[in-house]
Amino acid sequence: MxxxxxxxxxxxxxxxxxxxxxxxxxxxxxxxxxxPQSQLQNQNEVILGSRLFAEVRLSGNKDITCMHCHHPMLGTGDNIPFSIGTGGAGLGKSRIQDGKGLIIKRHAPALINLGYDEITDMFWDGRVHVDWTKGEFKTPSKELNAKTELNKKIRNALAAQVIFPLLSVEEMLGKNNEIASQKGDLAKWDAYVDRLLNGSKNAMYQNLFKRAYPKDFKAGKIDISHVANALAAFITRNFNLVxxxxxxxxxxxxxxxxxxxxxxxxxxxxxxxxxxxxxxxxxxxxxxxxxxxxxxxxxxxxxxxxxxxxxxxxxxxxxxxxxxxxxxxxxxxxxxxxxxxxxxxxxxxxxxxxxxxxxxxxxxxxxxxxxxxxxxxxxxxxxxxxxxxxxxxxxxxxxxxxxxxxxxxxxxxxxxxxxxxxxxxxxxxxxxxxxx
Missing domain, CATH: 1.10.760.10 (Cytochrome c-like domain)
Known part of the structure; x- marks a missing residue:
């Protein structure tokens, strides 16, 4: 029609x-x-991704979330020229450094209509590139690039992109915390996953990951690729405005x-x-x-x-x-x-x-x-x-x-x-x- x-x-x-x-x-x-509308997403992944998007435990110092720089009520941005990462206070135009906040070197791009597989590059400089039609996977992490059994589970460029702010000292990683002290990118990502799943107060995430990825959860194989795909599913579903x-x-x-x-x-x-x-x-x-x-x-x-x-x-x-x-x-x-x-x-x-x-x-x-x-x-x-x-x-x-x-x-x-x-x-x- x-x-x-x-x-x-x-x-x-x-x-x-x-x-x-x-x-x-x-x-x-x-x-x-x-x-056209983006493709349908698994609802259990979307629900998990919605919680992860607002989760402070995905930051080294537990003081910032994805939503701080990509707020749904601010066009999935933050309405300021340079985002203020870990250590800052407030949201949107009221966000300030507050003595400790670190300035991120570029303006936070909107997340609207990014959940399409034909979109192969992410970030203002394209430092993440995923094109599975050509078998291409290039990111700033040499460790992740080399670990094909892991990176092949990352669904698309958007899913690859969302996990890199977690490694940025200025954005979400920070310094002097148990995540930042880990040696290597994979170890840092593993530590984030461990934060979410292990411990007496983590029953909610255990249940959400089990629903979204039942086979991998049962096998004890939940890793950063599942975090990546869940966040991408949420962004794709909720910020598709065509x-x-x-x-x-x-x-x-x-x-x-x-x-x-x-x-x-x-x-x-x-x-x-x-x-x-x-x-x-x-x-x-x-x-x-x-x-x-x-x-x-x-x-x-x-x-x-x-x-x-x-x-x-x-x-x-x-x-x-x-x-x-x-x-x-x-x-x-x-x-x-x-x-x-x-x-x-x-x-x-x-x-x-x-x-x-x-x-x-x-x-x-x-x-x-x-x-x-x-x-x-x-x-x-x-x-x-x-x-x-x-x-x-x-x-x-x-x-x-x-x-x-x-x-x-x-x-x-x-x-x-x-x-x-x-x-x-x-x-x-x-x-x-x-x-x-």
């Missing part, structure tokens, strides 16, 4: 308005189709987008050149690009201040300052934007792409950004670094001014905000307003 609707939309142009007809041609040109006006429009409902959103989509597909990178069903090519961003970071952390992105994984000079193109559905939820959270609003993002050079030159760290951190956040003013960032911009359409009008920018932002917003989320937002 979806295919028939799409065909009808693309080819029956005789009944379309001029704007719909122009969009029909652009949609056909770029071969755009809606994103019921957007944009998807409905692609499926043939011409009334799904209003006129402003339609004009914004047209700008997205032609003059704005957004489609150059944000293509395909997921509205991303999953590639790594340099877009000439201003770079900010704590004054004490040169690794953050001059973060070279994909280069830190590949060592290839051409990958300097390249970061993964993010998907765009429900993008209005995940402010601030970019790998380092430099822009608070989608309007600022559009202005950056509209004329990149002055966006870099004129950027100033504002009080909102600084307010989350005890350390001073500064912009990298190194002329050579900034010149290189500009020279390495991946796309000529980013380097040259787009010359969008104010109306075109406004319509583009409207499309990004509401045209790509899940209907389910819109209904929740409307209901919450009625309760105020």
């Amino acid at each position: 979806r295919l028939l609707l799409t065909i009808a939309f693309v080819f029956n142009t005789f009944a379309l308005s001029p704007l719909d007809e122009a969009l029909s041609k652009l949609i056909k040109k770029h071969n755009l189709t809606s994103l 019921d957007t006006p944009y998807d409905e429009y692609l499926n043939g409902d011409l009334s799904a987008l209003n006129d402003s959103e339609k004009r914004g989509l047209k700008t997205f597909l032609d003059k704005g050149a957004c489609i150059n990178c944000h293509s395909g069903q997921h509205l991303t090519d999953w590639d790594y690009k340099s877009i000439g961003l201003p770079q900010i970071g704590p004054i004490s952390a040169t690794s953050t201040l001059n973060d070279k992105g994909r280069f830190e994984v590949t060592g290839n000079k051409a990958d300097q300052y390249n970061f993964r193109t993010p998907p765009l559905r429900n993008i209005h939820l995940s402010a601030p934007y970019m790998h380092n959270g430099v822009y608070e609003t989608l309007e600022e993002v559009v202005d950056h792409y509209n004329h990149t050079r002055p966006a870099i030159k004129n950027y100033i760290v504002n009080e909102v950004t600084q307010g989350h951190y005890e350390e001073k956040i500064i912009k990298d003013e190194n002329f050579i670094n900034n010149k290189l960032r500009y020279q390495l911009i991946s796309d000529d359409d980013i380097r040259r001014p787009l010359q969008l009008t104010e109306d075109e920018k406004a319509d583009l932002v409207q499309f990004l905000k509401t045209g790509l917003s899940s209907r389910r989320l819109q209904r929740l937002e409307e209901a919450s307003k009625l309760l105020k």
